[in-house]
Amino acid sequence: MSWVKWETILLPHEEGGLNITSLKCKNLALLCKWWWRFKTETNTLWVSVIRSIYGSNGGLVFGNGPARNPSASLWSFICDAGKHVDGLGIPFSSSFTRAIGNGADTMFWDDTWIGNVCFKERFNRLFRLSLDKAATVQEMVHNSNGGLPVGCSWAREPTGRTATELQELRGLIQPIKLVSEKQDGW
Structure with a gap:
């Protein structure tokens, strides 16, 4: 019986292996x-x-x-x-991103739909102030003309760092155009 390293067996044919994929x-x-x-x-x-x-x-x-x-x-x-x-260095769990259509099936704060981090983490101060933690993108962005989310209500008016976060959030939301005939997807 001849013994061969498992790593050698996994190599492609060109490199002397059997081209068996890693189980x-x-x-x-x-x-x-x-x-x-x-x-x-x-x-x-x-x-x-x-x-x-x-x-x-x-x-x-x-x-x-x-x-x-x-x-x-x-x-x-x-x-x-x-x-x-x-x-392993592959950002798998954060790689799921929502594709926005009408915004009805995407959670504004919880789902990742702009960038690679959800708004709840990216704008944590604003999230804590928000009274609409379970709002959808449609509820928050609809008819906002790219400005402050229409449906957004705060526990208190954002000031200081939260006001800075709000300005950054406005900049991200501004180019969003909802398409009423298209469903959200991944």
Whole structure:
């Protein structure tokens, strides 16, 4: 019997290997595909079940596992797959971005729809002041003519750093044009 290193077997034919793909990488890719399915198949029964057990984000935000015993659940392995890929230097869990159509299915503060960070994290002071934490993009941007979000109401008037954040937020929202006939997507 001849012994060969596994790393050599994984190499392409041109480099002396057998061109066998890494099972670990294939498994991670298949587990991470569930993240995409969870985001895009919102009206399916299995997504409703996951949301009823683990919350509206299914435990997928930032690759965190579910609140229950994480070692006892297959879904926790799916949640951890995103964290593992993030650990490899690939920004997987933050790579999901909403494509805005009419803005009705995209959460203004919670979903990533401009840039690569959600507004809740990027403008955390404004988020804490906002009384509309569960508002959609449509509710906040509709008829705003690119200015201050119309539906936005504050616990107190933004001043200081929060006023600076508000100016930056206005600059990001200004070019947004909602298309009433088009649904939001990922």
